[in-house]
Amino acid sequence: MNLFTDIRARVLEAIEALQSEGVLPEGLNTAPVTVEPPRDPLHGDMATNAAMVLAKPAQKKPRDIAEALAAHLGTDDRIASAEVAGPGFLNLRLAPTVWQGLPETVLTQGADFGRSTLGQGEKVNVEYVSANPTGPLHVGHTRGAVFGDALASLLDYAGYDVTREYYINDGGAQVDVLARSVYLRYLEAQGHTVEFADGTYPGDYLIPVGEALKNLVGDKYVDQPESVWLEYVREFSTDAMMEIIREDLRLLNVEMDSFFSEKSLYGTGLIESAIESLRDKGLIYRGVLEPPKGKKPEDWEPREQTLFKSTEHGDDVDRPIMKSDGAWTYFAPDIAYHYDKVQRGYDQLIDVFGADHGGYVKRMKAAVSALSDGKTPLDIKLIQLVKLFKNGEPFKMSKRAGTFVTLRDVVEEVGPDVTRFVMLTRKNDAPLDFDFDKAVEQSRDNPVFYVQYAHARVCSVMRKAQAAGIDVSDAALAQADPALRAHEAEQGLAKKIAEWPRLVEIAARGHEPHKVAIWLNELASELHALWNKGHDVPELRFLQEDDVAASQSKIALARAAAVVISAGLGILGVTPAEEMR
RNA sequence: GCCCCCGUAGCUCAGCUGGAUAGAGCGACUGCCUCCUAAGCAGUAGGCCACAGGUUCGAAUCCUGUCGGGGGCGCCA
Numbered sequence: 001m002n003l004f005t006d007i008r009a010r011v012l013e014a015i016e017a018l019q020s021e022g023v024l025p026e027g028l029n030t031a032p033v034t035v036e037p038p039r040d041p042l043h044g045d046m047a048t049n050a051a052m053v054l055a056k057p058a059q060k061k062p063r064d065i066a067e068a069l070a071a072h073l074g075t076d077d078r079i080a081s082a083e084v085a086g087p088g089f090l091n092l093r094l095a096p097t098v099w100q101g102l103p104e105t106v107l108t109q110g111a112d113f114g115r116s117t118l119g120q121g122e123k124v125n126v127e128y129v130s131a132n133p134t135g136p137l138h139v140g141h142t143r144g145a146v147f148g149d150a151l152a153s154l155l156d157y158a159g160y161d162v163t164r165e166y167y168i169n170d171g172g173a174q175v176d177v178l179a180r181s182v183y184l185r186y187l188e189a190q191g192h193t194v195e196f197a198d199g200t201y202p203g204d205y206l207i208p209v210g211e212a213l214k215n216l217v218g219d220k221y222v223d224q225p226e227s228v229w230l231e232y233v234r235e236f237s238t239d240a241m242m243e244i245i246r247e248d249l250r251l252l253n254v255e256m257d258s259f260f261s262e263k264s265l266y267g268t269g270l271i272e273s274a275i276e277s278l279r280d281k282g283l284i285y286r287g288v289l290e291p292p293k294g295k296k297p298e299d300w301e302p303r304e305q306t307l308f309k310s311t312e313h314g315d316d317v318d319r320p321i322m323k324s325d326g327a328w329t330y331f332a333p334d335i336a337y338h339y340d341k342v343q344r345g346y347d348q349l350i351d352v353f354g355a356d357h358g359g360y361v362k363r364m365k366a367a368v369s370a371l372s373d374g375k376t377p378l379d380i381k382l383i384q385l386v387k388l389f390k391n392g393e394p395f396k397m398s399k400r401a402g403t404f405v406t407l408r409d410v411v412e413e414v415g416p417d418v419t420r421f422v423m424l425t426r427k428n429d430a431p432l433d434f435d436f437d438k439a440v441e442q443s444r445d446n447p448v449f450y451v452q453y454a455h456a457r458v459c460s461v462m463r464k465a466q467a468a469g470i471d472v473s474d475a476a477l478a479q480a481d482p483a484l485r486a487h488e489a490e491q492g493l494a495k496k497i498a499e500w501p502r503l504v505e506i507a508a509r510g511h512e513p514h515k516v517a518i519w520l521n522e523l524a525s526e527l528h529a530l531w532n533k534g535h536d537v538p539e540l541r542f543l544q545e546d547d548v549a550a551s552q553s554k555i556a557l558a559r560a561a562a563v564v565i566s567a568g569l570g571i572l573g574v575t576p577a578e579e580m581r
Numbered sequence: 582g583c584c585c586c587c588g589u590a591g592c593u594c595a596g597c598u599g600g601a602u603a604g605a606g607c608g609a610c611u612g613c614c615u616c617c618u619a620a621g622c623a624g625u626a627g628g629c630c631a632c633a634g635g636u637u638c639g640a641a642u643c644c645u646g647u648c649g650g651g652g653g654c655g656c657c658a
Contacts, residue, residue, distance in 0.1 A: 039601070049600065052638070062638075086601045087638060132658075172658045289655050293582040303656070316584060316654090323656040330658050358585050359653035382586075382652090426594080429586060431651085433593075442620045445593095445606055453620065461617050509598080518595060521605080532622035535613070543617045558617095580620065 002116070002501035004046065007078075007092065008035040011048050014072035023068050024058050035092075037499065044083070044091035045495065051088040062088025099494040100482035106497060106560035107478040111567040114500040118508055119160030125341050126152045128352035129249070129256075130167040133241040134178045135203055137248040137407040140354060143432065144383045145407070146423040146573070148352040149254045150513035151381070153571045158508035163346075164257045170238045171262035171333055177201065178241065179234035183221070185210025186233070190222055209240045248407045252416050253573055265336045271328060274339035274371070275321060283309040283370055289317065308335070313366035313374075334360075335367045342372045349378040350511060355429070358382055379511055381428050389435040414439045417574045421448040424517040424572050442580065447521050451565060452577040454524035457531060458562035459578045461542045465555055470548050474563075477556035484553035489533050489540055493557060496526040500564050513572065520568045527561050 011033060018024040033054075038047040051066035058065065063084055070082035070090055081093040106113045128148025131141045149164065156162045169175075181201040184194040189211045196202040213236055221229040242259075249256070265271050278284050288302045306322035308331070321332045341349055349368060353360070361380045368378040388395035388405055395405060411419050418439045425447050426432045442449045462472045485494075499519070507515035534541035542558045544550040566576040 034600090036600090039603085043601075047600085052600080055638075089601065169658070174658055292654050300655075305656075307655095320655060325656070327656080329656070355586080355652060357653085361585070361653095384586085384651090430594080431587095444621075446620095447606085449620070450606095453618085457618070457621090464617055514595095518605090521595095525605085528621055529623085531617080532613085532619085535616060535619095535622075538616075541617060580618075 002505070003094075003098070003498050004035050004037075004502045007046055007094075008033065008048070010073065010076055010079075011035060011050055011069065011090075014069050015050065015054070017072055018065075018068055024054065024060070024065070028054055028057055030054075036502075037495075038089075038091065041495075043085060043089070044081070044093040046092045046094070048090045048092070049088075051084075051090055055088065066090045096486060096491060097482065099491040099498070100485055102494045102498055103480075103485070103556040103560035104478050104482065106563055107474045107556060110474065110563060111570065114157070114504050114564065114567055116158040116501060116505050116508065118158045118505050119155060121159065121161050122347040123163070123345060124155055124160045124348045124350060125163045125165055125344070125346045126155070126350045126352070127165045127167055127341075128152075129245075129254075130169065130352075131245065132169045132174050133238045133245065134174055134201060135241065136205055136244050138404045139386045139388060139407065139410060139434070140383070142252065142407040142410060142419065143386050143423045144352050144354065145249060145252055145254050146420045147381065147383055147428050147513065149252075150420070150424055150516070150572050151350065151352070151511055153573065154504070154508050154513045154516065155511075157567075157571055158504055160348075160508075164255070166256045166259045167337060168238075168242065168259055168261045168263075171266055172330060175234050175238050176230065178237050179230055180226070182206050182209050182213060182237040182240075183229065183233050186213045187222065189214040190219060192222075205244065206237075209237060212240065213237075251408060251411045252419065260337065260340070262333050262337065265333045265340075270340065271332050271336040274336035275332065277339060278308060278335070278367075278370055281370060283312060284321070285309060287318070289320070308363075308367070308370075310363050310366035310370075313369040315362045315366040319363045319366075331363065331367075334364065335371070338364065338368050338378070339371045342368065342376050346376060349376060351378065351380045352428075353380060353382055355382045355384045381511060383428050384431045386423070386432045386434050389433060389437075391437060392435075395436075410434075417452075418448050420573050421451070421517060421569075424514050425521075427512070427514050447517065448574070449580075450528075451520045451524045451569070453580055454527045455562050455565045455569075455576045456578060456580045457527070458558045458565075461555060461558055465543055465551055468543070468551075470551055470555075472552070472555055472559070474559065477552055477559050480552035480556045481549055482553065484550045485557050487537075487540060489530055489537075490554070490557055493526050493530050493561060496523050497560055497564055500568070516568050516571055520565060520572075523561060523565060523568075527558070 012030055015024065015028070015030060019026055033048065033050045035046050035048045038044060050069060051062040054065055055062040066084040066088050070084060073079050073082045073092065078095055078098050079092055080095045083091050085091050126148055129137070129141055129145045131137055137145065152162045152164045177199060178201060181196070184196060184200065185206045188194050213233065221233070275284060285307055286304055287307050288304050289307070291300045303324040305320040305324055307318040308321050310319050311317065319331055320329050321335065323329055338349070351364065364380060365378050368376055413436055422434055422439050423432065438446055439448065444450055465472050503515065503519045507513060530540065542551070542554045544554065569576045
């Protein structure tokens with residue numbers, strides 16, 4: 001149930017009525033008509049721009065249209081008043097009974113209040129994390145993991161059929177590097193002294209992998225050339241790394257529906273058929289690219305390569321898909337992978353990349369556009385860096401030295417709930433400061449705590465009420481008398497709650513889960529405010545001494561807020577706290 | 582040189598598929614605990630929404646340009 005779309009539908013009815021009365025001409029485009037909360041609550045509960053956007057096509061004064069609409073809308077018993085304001089806004093005030101009745105709706109629908117049909121069951125593939133299987137996940141991956149997971153949940157809640165997918169980059173040279181590094185650890189486990197040259201991974205996390213390899217194959221690969229052991233060790237190592245990564249994701253409560261291996265594209269004809277598909281469209285040719293300007297390419301020399309005409313689909317230059325030695329570039333398997341996604345019948349694709357991959361956005365979009373004949377939209381969300389702070393000091397990491405702050409480090413320090421929430425309080429494309437101290441601080445400026453606390457307060461009231469023998473089951477609260485929560489301040493909270501379904505749609509449409517986190521903070525603020533008003537105005541306290549009916553009615557409102565907080569936190573993957581400790 | 586992102590209160594940031602007098606937290610100042618958790622609430626102060634044009638009934642929001650910050654730019658993944 002979305003009050004805003006309900007009322008918008010009512011406005012459109014009024015427009016139609018005016019058309020049949022001949023006041024407005026037929027054939028007006030009503031798509032730009034919106035019904036939204038006004039910036040200033042003094043203007044009312046909802047405002048529509050209908051009169052202003054229709055004024056020009058209808059060749060009438062906005063205020064005249066607004067007056068006519070107001071006359072029609074005034075007859076709806078949900079609408080208490082409709083007044084024309086400013087340049088032609090129509091401000092609507094809803095009947096108090098609408099707000100008083102809201103908790104009943106919420107408590108009847110539970111977590112489904114806010115669930116939307118926006119997605120119409122469309123199939124969406126959200127690809128995220130997709131870290132190279134060369135080591136544990138670090139903080140940067142963590143943000144991508146949390147973002148992708150929350151986005152997937154949000155889209156699911158908004159009515160999409162979502163697949164969470166991880167693309168395993170196990171086909172390139174970096175897994176050979178991994179294999180060599182593990183081989184060194186293997187030799188080490190055999191008692192050899194080894195040295196980690198540049199271009200190997202010196203991290204300690206490979207020590208147990210080397211040992212495990214020793215336990216499995218004994219000394220079979222000692223003193224053997226790479227050609228003997230590379231393939232086996234590579235497979236063994238990537239499997240071990242993926243196990244570590246899956247375990248890291250479990251720590252964050254991220255669960256993938258599907259893992260797609262890059263390696264599975266090689267030698268199976270999948271890359272070839274993807275490229276063939278492009279060739280059929282006349283988008284593959286042999287050619288020589290211009291050198292990039294302004295970047296002084298030291299060893300640049302013209303080479304003829306096999307190119308994808310990505311410029312036909314919005315890219316700046318055409319991109320090589322095959323090296324001059326005839327091997328595929330990394331872009332080729334990426335094309336094949338996305339071709340596979342298109343073939344699997346998704347209506348929409350979303351890729352979550354690190355911000356350092358910003359240069360690949362256009363070519364990937366071009367590829368998907370070409371492969372799907374423009375039918376499958378691809379949205380690429382870039383995740384900016386996470387800057388870590390501890391004791392006010394920036395926390396540095398160095399992958400080269402093998403010491404970096406891992407996902408596990410963060411989660412073990414502050415827990416999955418805090419990790420997830422903090423990472424979702426900023427837009428994906430804005431850098432994020434993550435302060436370990438602030439993240440666990442219990443104060444107003446820690447949004448995790450603040451929202452959790454609001455939920456816990458409601459739970460606290462309910463415990464008190466229950467102890468007093470009051471039935472606070474959702475079923476009982478839904479039956480409570482709405483008229484006993486008629487105070488203006490109580491309606492204020494109800495109005496905030498009523499925004500939830502609309503917020504879900506806005507956040508889902510924009511692929512912006514951070515909006516959920518920010519809105520939850522606002523909702524929590526409304527609840528804390530009402531709570532504190534109870535200090536001065538006893539009738540606003542949720543628990544009314546010796547008045548079961550009033551208590552139930554007011555607690556129903558609080559409980560409705562808690563239900564929505566819980567649903568919102570659920571999308572973010574954060575557990576709502578029952579009490580604070 | 583080209584492409585992408587960003588520039589909003591002293592600080593950290595919301596708001597951006599155009600809407601009325603631009604918001605929140607922190608910091609500063611002032612109030613509120615005989616009362617469901619003061620781990621909270623209320624209020625005051627603080628702005629040329631980087632700059633200049635354009636589109637529009639209306640621009641922080643869309644377009645163009647300038648300046649400033651970050652990221653990226655053919656065989657590397």
